[in-house]
Amino acid sequence: MSVSSKSSNKPPSVTVVAAGREDLEGIASCHEAAFPGEFLTLLGSGFLRAFYRFYIDNPDGICVMAIDGENKRIIGLVAGGKPGLRAAFTRRHILRFLGTSFCKFFIHRRVRRRLGEHFVGLLRKIGRKIHLIPPEKYPPAPEEPSGTWSNLLSVCTHPDYRGCGVGKMLMEAFRIESGRRGYSTMRLSVHNDNDAAIAMYKKSGWTPILTVPSGTYFKRSVGNEP
Numbered sequence: 001m002s003v004s005s006k007s008s009n010k011p012p013s014v015t016v017v018a019a020g021r022e023d024l025e026g027i028a029s030c031h032e033a034a035f036p037g038e039f040l041t042l043l044g045s046g047f048l049r050a051f052y053r054f055y056i057d058n059p060d061g062i063c064v065m066a067i068d069g070e071n072k073r074i075i076g077l078v079a080g081g082k083p084g085l086r087a088a089f090t091r092r093h094i095l096r097f098l099g100t101s102f103c104k105f106f107i108h109r110r111v112r113r114r115l116g117e118h119f120v121g122l123l124r125k126i127g128r129k130i131h132l133i134p135p136e137k138y139p140p141a142p143e144e145p146s147g148t149w150s151n152l153l154s155v156c157t158h159p160d161y162r163g164c165g166v167g168k169m170l171m172e173a174f175r176i177e178s179g180r181r182g183y184s185t186m187r188l189s190v191h192n193d194n195d196a197a198i199a200m201y202k203k204s205g206w207t208p209i210l211t212v213p214s215g216t217y218f219k220r221s222v223g224n225e226p
């Protein structure tokens, strides 16, 4: 797959292509630059490489990257695919995840906060399941029929290349790849304070479907028209 942008203020030689194992180093450093201080970044570049390798190797995973053709630098990436892949990654790498998180837990406040959020999310899920929490209090995102939708997990542009249309190219690449795999809908969630990402999703034809304190869910049809 190869996507080229029509945006006029984009550096001329940027292309978006499927990522391979040989790109993992560049992918991890792009992620670190784009998400400084974020949970996965704090877990370290070894962990990041394992994370993206999982999406590259998994037939249900989507991992595409933007490359500046002039210096061959990886300047953006988008990852996702079949819903549940992130949970599958955590299960596969549970010992590494727990070990790394445990070490970083004592060093980074952000890691403590994120693990706390995961824990609270898990408690709410259990609470809803055993009818301890009314569903309207912390509503889950509306369900889609299984097998019909792809989940966009992460998208980023290196800070040196922002505002040039790279993000929109990546969103388009994800849409095309989702269509190629037979999905009819795409979903994602984003923190409510991430104004740049929210603006980009709206510009790329995505629609907010639910806002809860932990974030907003967006949806877009894979067809050309949102």
Ligand SMILES: CC(C)(COP(=O)(O)OP(=O)(O)OC[C@H]1O[C@@H](n2cnc3c(N)ncnc32)[C@H](O)[C@@H]1OP(=O)(O)O)[C@@H](O)C(=O)NCCC(=O)NCCS
Binding pocket: 034, 035, 153, 154, 155, 156, 157, 158, 161, 162, 163, 164, 165, 166, 167, 168, 169, 190, 194, 195, 196, 197, 199, 200, 201, 203
């Ligand atoms: C969100 C992000 C991917 C946007 O990448 P980008 O390459 O700069 O985006 P684009 O240049 O393609 O811009 C697309 C649209 O987004 C909007 N946008 C981008 N950055 C914005 C900003 N800082 N403030 C407001 N709107 C912004 C604009 O509407 C723009 O459309 P326009 O150029 O037609 O006006 C980038 O800011 C980023 O990597 N952020 C950190 C990672 C992140 O938060 N990812 C999302 C959560 S997983």
